[in-house]
Amino acid sequence: MRVKASTILLYAVAVVLIVVITVPILLLLGLAFSESPVTIKGFTLENFSYLRKGVLFENDPVYSKLYPNVYSVAFNTLLLALGNMLLVVFISSMAGYVISRYSFRGRSAILGAFLVIHGVPASVLLIALYFMLREMKLLNTILGVVLVRMSVDLPLGVWVLKGFYDSIPWDLEIASMVDGTSRLGAFYRVMLPLVKPGIFAVALFSFLSGWGEYIFVYTFIQSQTNWTFSLLIRSLIGEMGGINLSLIAALSVFYLIPVIVLFVVGEKYLVRVTIGGVKG
C-alpha cells in the first residue's frame, strides 16, 4: 500500500512538470488567437491578418510604414538559418572526419582547442567581432551575421561529428579501401552516408540556432531591409509591449512554426548534440 501511494505521488509530480513546461506555449497560442490585445479572451483570426500582404498595421498608414514587410523579414531569417546550417555542416563534416580518422601532430591540441573555445561563449567576443566586421565592411549584412554565427556553432559541430565518426567500425573503411577506393573515396562513399544521423543532428541544431539568433543580429544589423524575425518581434515589444500583445503573439506563432516542426521531427537527434558537445 505504501509503494502505491508513492507511485501515485511520483506520477502526479510528473504530470505537474509536464503541465508547467507546456503552459508558456499554450499561453502564447491563447494570446495569438485572443480578441483582447492584452489578455486571453475569446477567439479570433484577426491577429493573423498580416499574413495576407505581409504588412503589419494595415489600417494604420503611419504605423505600417514603421515596420518592414513580414515576408521579407521571414526571407532574411531563412537565409541566416540556411547559411549557418550549410556552412557548419560542410566544414565540420570534413574536420570531424580528419580528427577522428587520421593521426597527425597537433591533433589533440586542435581538438582540445575546439573544446576550450566552445566552452567560452562567443558573446564575450561581441565587441571585437563588431570591430572586425566593421573593418571587413560586413556590418549590417546577413553574411556578416552568418559568418559569426557559423564560427560559434562550428566547434560543437566538429565535436559531435567526430563522435559519430568514432562510432563507425574501422573494418568498413578498410574493406572499401581493399576493394580499391582511395581514402577520399571511402570518406565520400562509405563514411558520409554512415554518419547521416550525425549530419542531420548538426544540421538541425545549426538551422535552429541561426533561425532563433538575436544578439548578433541586434548588434550587427541596422537597416530594416536586413531585419530578421527576432529583431522585428523585439522592436514590436519595445514599442507596444503593453498595448498589443496579441499581435506580437500571432507573429511569434508564425516565427515558431518551423521550430516546432523541426523539433517534432528531430528531437532525438538534437538531444545527441547536447550529449556530444555541450552548451549551457
Added chain:
Amino acid sequence: MKLAVITLMLAPATVVVVSFMIVPAIITILMSFTNLDYRFIWEWVGLANYQKFISDINTPIFVRNTIIYVAGTLTFNVGMGLFLALVSTHIHDTLGTLMRALWYLPRVMPSVIYAFIMMWIFSPMDTGFLNTVLKALGGEPVPWTFQYYWPFLFIVNGFIGCSFGMVIFSSAIKAIPQDYIIAAKVDGASQLTIIRRIILPLIKWQIAFVVAYQTLSLLASFEYILLTLDGGPGYYSTEVMILQAYHLAFGQYLASMRYGYAAVFVTILLVIGLVLSIVYWRVFRLRELMAEPKME
C-alpha cells in the same frame, strides 16, 4: 598525399576558428589597453582602464551581481536538471521520454519569443498572466519583476539551462546496472535511500561536470537578462559584468561606444573562463576522449 588531405579538410575549420574566435579574443585583450571609442582610434593608454575598473564605485555591484546570478541560476539549473532526470527515469518510459522532450523545447525556442512569454507571465502589471490568475482567485496583484527580480532571472535562465543537466543525468542514471538497485530493494531500502545512497554517488562526476561547464557559460551569458530586465529594475539591480560590457559598448545612451573600457570586463571574464576550462580539462580527464585513431 596524406598531408594534403589533412590540410585540405582541416583548413576551413581552422581558419574559421582562428579568425572569428582566437583573433577576436586577442583583439579584445589589446583593446582593453586603449581608449577606443566612437572615433575608432587606437590610442594606447596602458593600464588606465584597469585602474578605472578597480576604483569605480560601481564595480563591486557588477561583481556581486555576477556572483548572485551565476550561483542562483546554477543552483536552480542543476537542482531542476537532477529532479527532472530522477522523475523521468522512474516513471513509465514513454511518459519519461515525452517529459524530457518537452523540457528540451525552451532550448531551441527563439530567445525573443521565450523572453516575451516569460515577461508576460511575470508582468508586474494587472494584465500579466500570474496577476490575472491571482485577481481571479481574489488576491492582490504582485509586482513580480520589480520585487523578485533575481528569482525571476533564475527561473527564466534555469528553464533553459536545466535541460542540459537533465539529458546528461538521465543517461547516466539509465546506465546504472539494475543489480545495484534490485539488491538494495531486496535489503529493504526505500526509494529515497536508493537515490541518496546509490544513484547520487554514482553520478557525482556527471554532476561536477555539469556544474563546471555551466559556470563557464553562465559567466558570459547575458542574452536573457538583456531581453527581459536589461540590468534593471532600478539602479543596476541585475547588471552583471558581461551585460555592463555590452552596455558600455552598444548601449543606447551617450555613455556607450566605450569599447576600450568595455574590453576590460571581457578580458577579465576571458581569463576566468580560460582558467576554469583548464581546470575542468584536467579534472574531468577529457584527454581520454581523444583516443588516437587505429589505422596508419
